[in-house]
Amino acid sequence: MEGKDNLLTVTVRPDVVMTRGSGMFLWDSAGKKYLDFIGGWAVNCLGHSPQVLVDAIRDQAERLINASPSFYNDAMLKLAGKLAEISGLSRAFFVCSGSEANESAIKLSRKYGQKMKNGAFEIITNQGSFHGRTLATMSASGKAAFENLFEPKVPGFVKVPLNDVEMLKRSVSENTCAVMIESIQGEGGVNPVSQEYVNAAEKLAHENGLLLIFDEVQTGIGRTGTLFGFEHYGVVPDIVTLAKGLGGGFPVSAMLCREELNIFEPGDQGGTYSGQPLAMAAGLAVLEEIVKPGFLEHVVEMEKYIKGRLQKLESELNIENIRGKGLLLAFNLKSGDSKRVVDACLEKGLILNAPQPGAIRLMPALTVSREEIDMMFEILIPVISEFK
Numbered sequence: 557m558e559g560k561d562n563l564l565t566v567t568v569r570p571d572v573v574m575t576r577g578s579g580m581f582l583w584d585s586a587g588k589k590y591l592d593f594i595g596g597w598a599v600n601c602l603g604h605s606p607q608v609l610v611d612a613i614r615d616q617a618e619r620l621i622n623a624s625p626s627f628y629n630d631a632m633l634k635l636a637g638k639l640a641e642i643s644g645l646s647r648a649f650f651v652c653s654g655s656e657a658n659e660s661a662i663k664l665s666r667k668y669g670q671k672m673k674n675g676a677f678e679i680i681t682n683q684g685s686f687h688g689r690t691l692a693t694m695s696a697s698g699k700a701a702f703e704n705l706f707e708p709k710v711p712g713f714v715k716v717p718l719n720d721v722e723m724l725k726r727s728v729s730e731n732t733c734a735v736m737i738e739s740i741q742g743e744g745g746v747n748p749v750s751q752e753y754v755n756a757a758e759k760l761a762h763e764n765g766l767l768l769i770f771d772e773v774q775t776g777i778g779r780t781g782t783l784f785g786f787e788h789y790g791v792v793p794d795i796v797t798l799a800k801g802l803g804g805g806f807p808v809s810a811m812l813c814r815e816e817l818n819i820f821e822p823g824d825q826g827g828t829y830s831g832q833p834l835a836m837a838a839g840l841a842v843l844e845e846i847v848k849p850g851f852l853e854h855v856v857e858m859e860k861y862i863k864g865r866l867q868k869l870e871s872e873l874n875i876e877n878i879r880g881k882g883l884l885l886a887f888n889l890k891s892g893d894s895k896r897v898v899d900a901c902l903e904k905g906l907i908l909n910a911p912q913p914g915a916i917r918l919m920p921a922l923t924v925s926r927e928e929i930d931m932m933f934e935i936l937i938p939v940i941s942e943f944k
């Protein structure tokens with residue numbers, strides 16, 4: 557495979573070269589077709605190469621590929637306006653990846669701590685959380701495998717077990733400036749935060765002047781059946797980060813915040829590709845689709861359909877603990893290594909993910925159809941039965 561030995565090894569990849577995508581399907585260089593239930597890692601919310609995205613990127617490319625972050629561009633203004641309208645958070649800062657959006661949220665929280673809370677800088681996060689791969693976002697993450705990597709870490713993160721309200725309360729000190737939550741821990745294995753934990757975090761934030769940050773990099777943009785994961789909890793955070801689904805496959809991310817948090821001085825934060833026109837056009841095209849009547853209803857219908865089928869299979873197959881919301885779903889094998897199931901499915905042309913040993917995660921395009929879900933089960937059921 558030409559070029560393979562020129563790539564720095566950062567992950568283990570199968571010897572498959574993807575060359576084309578359409579809707580729920582990918583094709584490799586040998587012409588083999590795959591049914592894709594990871595959707596670019598919860599990214600391709602409209603499927604592969606949807607026409608609206610292709611058209612938006614092409615139209616924008618023909619007009620303006622890049623200006624410079626030192627100028628406004630029309631797509632940037634439109635996307636900021638649209639995000640404010642749908643989220644209730646009036647200010648947006650754009651970057652390219654989820655890690656950068658979270659890095660911005662961390663910086664904004666520290667800025668807030670410096671200006672309003674006597675230099676408070678600590679952010680409370682959760683064990684099992686994943687916030688990214690920059691040094692600060694790795695430090696914020698509660699991923700066990702990160703613990704001894706790239707020491708020394710960025711200080712200032714206190715990690716409490718997910719949904720442990722008592723530990724959350726005990727972790728607040730005069731140094732705390734923010735609490736950061738994933739509404740569903742995606743990489744951690746699809747673990748939803750409890751209503752009780754969110755309520756406690758909101759109350760503590762209110763009483764102690766802390767910022768409530770929702771990392772919606774994976775759960776935002778319709779993934780859980782609502783535009784944002786925080787809507788399930790009846791709260792409006794101070795800061796929300798978005799990425800993945802926002803560009804539908806084009807790299808774009810955003811940090812949204814309340815008006816009062818427009819506190820960076822010019823020069824505090826920025827980036828060459830902040831508000832890059834192609835990325836902005838992609839974001840706008842995705843949002844226009846997601847807010848169409850019936851779009852989110854379809855996500856919820858497909859959630860119910862997948863969960864219903866999994867529940868029926870629970871007694872006859874080796875599976876348990878069906879969980880998640882919208883089209884961010886997972887279940888566990890009662891025994892055995894889910895990575896082997898994922899590998900066997902790939903052989904048969906189905907792409908799934910094992911976020912944790914034992915767990916299988918489904919995160920297809922939000923446009924997935926009932927027929928495509930049936931096709932997925934046709935491959936999955938015999939594979940799981942073999943591993944019983």
Ligand SMILES: Cc1ncc(COP(=O)(O)O)c(C=O)c1O
Pocket residue numbers: 652653654655656658686687688689738742743771772773774775799800
């Ligand atoms: C919740 C969450 N936050 C942050 C990130 C990091 O995003 P990126 O890989 O785009 O930097 C991810 C990626 O999986 C994520 O799931």
